[in-house]
Amino acid sequence: xxxxxxxxxxxxxxxxxxRGATEAALRREFExxxxxxxxxxxxxxxxxxxxxxxAEDVAQDAILRAYHRFDKLRDRGRFxxxxxxxxxxLALDRAKSFNRRQHRETLxxxxxxxxxxxxxxxxxxxxxxRSRVDRAVDELPEKQRLVLLLSAIEGHSLxxxxxxxxxxxxxxxxxxxxxxxxLAEKLR
Amino acid sequence: MTCNHYKQALLELAASGPETKPGPKLQxxxxxxxxxxxxxxxxxxxxxxxxSCLRASANCEIPSSFSPTIRARIQxxxxxxVPQESSAMRGSGRATDRLVWVxxxxxxxxxxxxxxxxxxxxxxxxxxxxFVTQPAQSxxxxxxxxTNPLQDAHPQIAPATRKRFAVxxxxxxxxxxxLTGRGEPEILVPPNQEILLARYADRWRRRHQSPxxxxxxxxxxxxxxxxxxxxxxxxxxxxxxxxxxxxxxxDQEYDQK
Numbered sequence: 001x002x003x004x005x006x007x008x009x010x011x012x013x014x015x016x017x018x019r020g021a022t023e024a025a026l027r028r029e030f031e032x033x034x035x036x037x038x039x040x041x042x043x044x045x046x047x048x049x050x051x052x053x054x055a056e057d058v059a060q061d062a063i064l065r066a067y068h069r070f071d072k073l074r075d076r077g078r079f080x081x082x083x084x085x086x087x088x089x090l091a092l093d094r095a096k097s098f099n100r101r102q103h104r105e106t107l108x109x110x111x112x113x114x115x116x117x118x119x120x121x122x123x124x125x126x127x128x129x130r131s132r133v134d135r136a137v138d139e140l141p142e143k144q145r146l147v148l149l150l151s152a153i154e155g156h157s158l159x160x161x162x163x164x165x166x167x168x169x170x171x172x173x174x175x176x177x178x179x180x181x182x183l184a185e186k187l188r
Numbered sequence: 189m190t191c192n193h194y195k196q197a198l199l200e201l202a203a204s205g206p207e208t209k210p211g212p213k214l215q216x217x218x219x220x221x222x223x224x225x226x227x228x229x230x231x232x233x234x235x236x237x238x239x240s241c242l243r244a245s246a247n248c249e250i251p252s253s254f255s256p257t258i259r260a261r262i263q264x265x266x267x268x269x270v271p272q273e274s275s276a277m278r279g280s281g282r283a284t285d286r287l288v289w290v291x292x293x294x295x296x297x298x299x300x301x302x303x304x305x306x307x308x309x310x311x312x313x314x315x316x317x318x319f320v321t322q323p324a325q326s327x328x329x330x331x332x333x334x335t336n337p338l339q340d341a342h343p344q345i346a347p348a349t350r351k352r353f354a355v356x357x358x359x360x361x362x363x364x365x366x367l368t369g370r371g372e373p374e375i376l377v378p379p380n381q382e383i384l385l386a387r388y389a390d391r392w393r394r395r396h397q398s399p400x401x402x403x404x405x406x407x408x409x410x411x412x413x414x415x416x417x418x419x420x421x422x423x424x425x426x427x428x429x430x431x432x433x434x435x436x437x438x439d440q441e442y443d444q445k
Contacts, residue, residue, distance in 0.1 A: 027266070031259070038258060039250050047246045056254055063258055064265065133241045152242040181203040184234055 030070050034063060037080045040153065041087040047149040048091035049098075050134060058094050062087040081164045088146055095138075129187075136186040144179035147172055191217075191224050198224060202231035 041062055046055035066083050073082060137145060150161045151172075162172045194217050201210050210218060218225045377385055 027262075031262075034258065035255075038255060042250050042254055043246055043248070046248055050245065052248070052251060056251060056257075059254070060258055060261060064261060067262055067265065129237065130241055130245070133238060134245070137242075148242065149246060152239070152246040154247060155243075176205075177200075177203055180205075180235060180238070181200070183238055184199075184203060184231070187234060187238065 033079045037083050041083050043153045044084055044087045045091040058091045062090050136183045140179055144175045147175040148179045194224055198228045202235050
């Protein structure tokens, strides 16, 4: 009886050790991948939100979410695409909620609508063309928008974008083509 | 082919990106037609500026605080997870102990409740015993049996209600009553007052019965007027006073002194 108890305790300790080691290995792997994919997550969020602070916040949220579910990811090679999707979705949600809030504030404000005075950042960063491009990009369908964004980030090739989104090359080409065409039509 | 036909193709070529080369027919037309070439160049410039704008926007500098903040947040999450796990391990034992205690207390309370209810049921109902023990009948005392006036006044009340009544009485008459082992009030009456109490009880009972008597339906019957016989008083017989008794004489002497 005494021996059995001792053996059981040993097994429990061993299991704890194994679990701890697995967790440590997972954490190490995640951090390695994070160094590679963290900037991409931030840029995707920045491309959607066009605000550094918000983009940082969203990217951090997305990375933490990925961290919590990292052990459930079957194919670790798909981490980059997975993180990009999470970030893109979170950024879109944030942008939508921001737009809703802005719309509400506009409705509740005085009937005489006034344009918000441009901030120092706006004056420094934006020109007319850029703001038009941003507006046109916002109106694109989500799928086209993501392809356009990823192809613009870090000079990703179409093959890389296709691999990242796990979609055929032809689909990437067509989405990019229609996205650019729509943008040109709006900017012309 | 007209320029309009090529125009659409040129726009699509420009939208396809700078890497895409025009076909031989389109290339020939571009070389021949200056307006189409100009339009194509314009489109290319537009797309070039669009691409540069998108790239500039997409490839902005990453804040230096981004990576350290992320690592710090992950570290924080890890540290939060560890105490949670250990506290969950410790807490599970405590929770089990607490559960055992709570269930034991609940069981004890239920048992007490059951016992109390059983005790209440097993207690004998208040019997129709006389309220006061009947004293020895004196010839002048009326023939009344002093029963509990409350019991007689409410014959329709259920035993349980009567029981509650009895308890109330026992609390109000606490000073003058002694609770017997069965919980029946027994009033201690000073000597020679049993009859008075019995009379009071009888009167009380009759007073409380009268409304019920009034309420009872009676057959409407013709009653004859009451006929009372004439009172006949015999002649008064006046007698002179006799000599005083010896003890009466001594009283008179005492008064004179």
